[in-house]
Amino acid sequence: MNLKQLIQEKYLEVIDQTGSELLVPELTDDVVLLESGLDSLGFAILVASLDESLGFDPFSMMDEPYYPTTFGEFVEIYEKMNPNK
Amino acid sequence: MTSIKEAIQHIPLSRTAFITNEHEYSYSDICKLKSNNLKIIQSLRGKNIAINGRERCEFALLLSLLDGEVSKILFLPSDIDSSLHNQYYKQAEIDCEVRLENSILYVKNISNKNHETKSCSETEWIIPTSGTTNIPKLVSHSFISLTRSTKFDIEKAYNFRWGLVFDIYRFSGIQVFLQSFLAGSTLIITNPSQSISETIRLLAEKGCNALSATPSFWRKVLMVKESNALKLKRITLGGEIADQNILYALKQKFPKAKITHIYASTEIGVGFSVNDGKEGFPISFLTGELKNIKMKVDQDGLLWIAPSKKGQKYLSSDQMFDKDGYINTGDRVQIKGDRVYFLGRNSGAINVGGNKVQPEEVERVLLSSGLVSEAYVYGMKNPIMGSLVCAEVVLSDISMDKQIAKRQLLKLCQENLENFKVPAIFKFVKELKTTHSGKLERKQN
DSSP states (O other): OOHHHHHHHHHHHHHHHHHOOOOSSSSSSTTTTGGGOOOOOHHHHHHHHHHHSOOOOHHHHOOSSOOEEEEEOHHHHHHOTTTEE | OOOHHGGGSSSSSSSSSOSSSEEEEEEEHHHHHHHHHHHHHHHHHHHHHHEEOOOOEEEEEEHHTTTTTTSSSEEEEEEGGGGGGGHHHTTTTOEEEEEEEEEEEEEEEEESOOOOOOOSSEEEEEEOOOOOOSSOOOOEOOOOHHTTTOOOOOOHHTTTTEOOOTTSSSSHHHHHHHHHOOOOEEEEEETTSOOHHHHHHHHHHOOEEEEOHHHHHHHHHHGGGGGGGGOEEEEEEOOSOOHHHHHHHHHOOTTTTTTEEEEEEEETEEEEEEEESSSSSEEEGGTTTSSEEEEETTTSSEEEEEEEEEEOSSSSSSOOOTSSEEEEEEEEEEEEETEEEEEEETOEEEEEEEEEEEEHHHHHHHHHTTEEEEEEEEEEEEEEEEEEEEEEEEEETSSOHHHHHHHHHHHHHHHHOOGGGGGSSEOOOOOOOTTTTTTTTOOOO
């Protein structure tokens, strides 16, 4: 499973865990994060559970803060900041 | 200046006071509204009134009409448990509730023994604390204690359009209202039921150039594309610790804005503001640099603040000040070099995006499941919400499947707790540590 697939899987888990509903047919790169079904709390949980499975949290590693708008940008941050690549 | 009634006399009436999605009110509209309802307002002079769960814009209009006329105004946000109303009405000696419908002021009597009508120049504002650890306390403020830090430059203020995203019934929202109104600026009042995108779109459309919000709110602002249309001159952060990341990110996004983070609470009022772009505050604030307040840090690292003019008190018999006139903020700080940094609430409450979570409450729910024998709830740092709720639990039956246990615990929490209190992460452990006195050992927040 590549990083993107793992993030998609975790994303759906958090949707389930928080009792939210996916508002888009599928998680493509151009999906706007805050319109996809997860609110900022769900989004925070996603970052925390990815930290658990991947062992890193790119948002707290960044020197300069960056807030992604789309799902594609979100995945890109994980790819870019992955210390194990 | 001692009231809104007095302040409004200095403001050019053609200016716009309030803007919502549907309406606009000029300062002259407010004066007209007042003269149309003058008889009722005269009958309310010197009385104690409550504004109970009315909409934000209606609330702003009611304050504008009644401050400087009535003796006390009790603010009752709609999220206050209605079983507390009677107790609050007694404490504040409330005579009646008021509301504004289709520009007509309505009065509903609460008490049989109404206070007599008499002239009154200064109104006490009675504001409930956020009250996460216990029942919210009523804090009474004078106009002076509320406006200590408000600047009234009516000429400059013409250029400002403040956005209201805080709850206007709470101290933070009232501060934005006063900042805008007293100087004759325009206040754009957003609707709390709208999404962040819709809120920011409205603010941008209506030309908002000054906005005060919590760091958590600002993080959301930075995540929506509508924020590209915001042309901010003033940015204020308050209600939570403003960390360096959010201050920096805002500076990047809005390079022309003056960024200030404010330390305030319902009890203290506005303590102080910091505008050097750095988190925490300079140590010189502790040694008498500030004019309006004095501050000290005690041996436990708790911050205490003494306002120079004490216009505030609890309505109950609780004491707010120590013998030297200081209020315990309940915030723990740390001094590093020439800077003082905030560590968090001493009480151990977890702050999830501005919402406070008391660990004990969540622990009680987990323990009530019967599935776990021990539960420990704590906050875990999170870059999006500041903190998230985490739970470490010891399964009663160690052979139970952990995924099934997690699902059942989540379900129970979702049924019994607000969503931000539901643990985001569960850890199954063999045991939990206790202190010498037998209490659960809690990590320092």
